[in-house]
Amino acid sequence: MQVAKVIVDVPTSQTNHTFDYLIPEPLENIVIKGMRVSVPFGPRKVMGFVVEVSDHSEFDKLKPLDEVMDLTPVLTDELLQLGKWMSEQTVSFYIQNFQAMLPQILKAKYKKEIEALTDVELPEGLQQLFAGRTIMDFEEFIERNGNYALLLEEIKNGHVQINYIVKSKETKKTKVFIGPNKEQYLLEEAIEDMSNRAKKQKKIMEWFIQQPEPVEQQLLLTKLQTTSSTINQLVDKKLLKKIDKKVYRDPFQNTEFERTTSLPLNSQQQAAIKPIWDAIDSKKDEVFLLHGVTGSGKTEVYLQAIERVLVKGEEAIVLVPEIALTPQMVQRFKGRFGSEVAVLHSALSPGEKFDEWTKIHKKEVKVVVGARSAIFAPFENIGIIIIDEEHETSYKQDEQPRYHAREVAKKRGSYHNCPIVLGSATPMLESYARAKKGVYRLLEMPDRMNEGEMPPVEIIDMRDELYAGNRTMFSRNLLDAIKSRIERKEQVVLFLNRRGHSTFVMCRECGDVMKCPACDIALTYHKSSHQLKCHYCDYQIPMVKECQVCKSKTIRYFGTGTQKVEEALREHIPEAKVIRMDVDTTRRKGSHKSLLDKFGNGEANILLGTQMIAKGLDFERVTLVGVLAVDTMLHLPDFRSSEKTFQLLTQVSGRAGRHKLPGEVIIQTYTPEHYSIQLASQYQYQQFFQQEMETRKGFHYPPYYFLTLINVSHPNQLKAQEVTKTICKLLFKHLSAQATVLGPTPSPIVRINNRYRYQCMVKYKDEPNQREVMRRILKHYHDDIYRHDLTIQVDFEPYSLM
């Protein structure tokens, strides 16, 4: 008897354990751990992960499992263990962690088909099922009691494969190619016979006489200015034929990657890479913090570390923040490692993600470059894990399971005995503190390559501008600087951390501010659509003509968003061509890249944008970076706001003067004396680190203390408050006397989407049993959570306190 222990896809605390199922005889030795199966669960069928196969069960009335969903495991032993560990660390359910490791497609409902790949005669049992076809439904295989062992064998031999068909169109894997169906001379004869009116048809035929190779239909249509109906007529006449070609969706297929080879390392790079190479060679799971200023050549260090790993036949994972934002980064990896690289990032369609994942799963690639979830790449022989821009907040998932990719990386590193490299120009305070303590090994690269200097930074006190009678959002210096760049045909990057047009609209008469009815937040005016939008829920209404309260028509716009800046630029510098990049202009797939390409081609003088333009851009002609208002970020209710400001300023400054032309940075602020602005303008990371550590120490914040944040929300304000209060009490009672429990406190935004939000914060040095306490609290509120619309979010070492 074989028994599968299964974690079912029912994310509740009551079902957060394995359920035993009998493996029916035809599936014996087919079902192995790491596979997904379909099992009867009460009256219905659910998906589940086999986490163990055993020869007995404590349970006596076992049901047999229904069906296997994979013929090869989708999770390795290591990933199964990792999922268990993660669920303990983040106090989440096992199933959520397993799901988080797989591409979306494998979570959704889908259909499977079996495809014969060769003309080779398949074994008896299989051949007859196909009955002359090349593709059959998997359903049919099950219905006709197909032989799993045989199928599995043939998959291994590469004679057949399983295709996952998802309902969405995005996952179409075939492209239609058109090719000639007859010999050249027959085509020529056919043209002669055609009516004189069939101009388009002749044109198409001539194309194929010129070159008989099949071409993509899409290409043919655009090149010859015709439509598919014309082509279809020729296909009907048997002159041409349609060919469905299977193609991997390659998101970079239209990009040529110039192959590069190792660049010679300068002395500081050599000093940094040596210990990493040693760790690779000796299989040591050491964590390195590579602190290198922008332009110090960190990427080349990564590349050559990976080369060392590949030579040993091992694999590498590279995490980059939101990779779509750095096409240039992808280019460098693809350029060096070519087809050995898979790329995983959030801008890919589900189908594309699945294809990239499949390449990893089938071991067709050795290197993965991707965003946070790429840390789960199903490699079995990892030689190095690199996390670039280590301080980026996107490495922490802001929904369950709230894992941090860095911690997962360390765990995987210790399993594979491989080094971890954390790279950053502005490491997170916690990381740098660890490096100083010797927990991580610190590697410093303080100098830019080619003796380049960081661009000088000018801080402009906007209060002075106001005294001088300048009421615009541009200081005189900035405006002059922009104008001079345009004259010199150089480019400008302008940064403002706020999208929309105005941050709020207010009635001048009675002072009423337009607010979202569902959230406790002012509405933002979007000029292009003439709408008032809430940035926290999807509420939006047309802009009001008069005050809702006093009917006055004197409604004014306050606060500045990217749209307003764009408008003001047009007014002050009409000759400037501006590209605006924010969530609103990059929502469409691929728009991100196309906007950047446009800017790179010099189709605009100014790139204006939010957060998203701060990272990784590298354009030769950018010689001026302007930060319009840094204050909004500095005064957020978050203990990390100084650090985030410092990081951001350092990052945007790095965008200027990266090549031959000298750069300049202008920062506009109302608090020029603030230490993060001052120190960022002088590129003084060390001093900033020391000063910020002082502040953190004083307020008992990380890295001196750990934090745990509990967010409670409920439609009823009293309920939310009362639950939070009880949780605070429980924590106070069950945690050690050294822990500080703060709360209940209303969240910075008390109401979002008609839910009231309260929080409780725990500061502690060492609380080994806090996860158990949290789990018990969640269990205690189980009923309220599942039946009464209560949510309790527990976030260990949170990145955001909102």
Place this chain on the structure above:
DNA sequence: AGCACGCCGACT
């Protein structure tokens, strides 16, 4: 989650 079971009030 989704469903059966079971205990109390309104009703042909």
Place this chain on the structure above:
DNA sequence: GTCGGCGTGCTC
């Protein structure tokens, strides 16, 4: 006396 409201508990 029954029908069905929802609170409670279980799913191998």
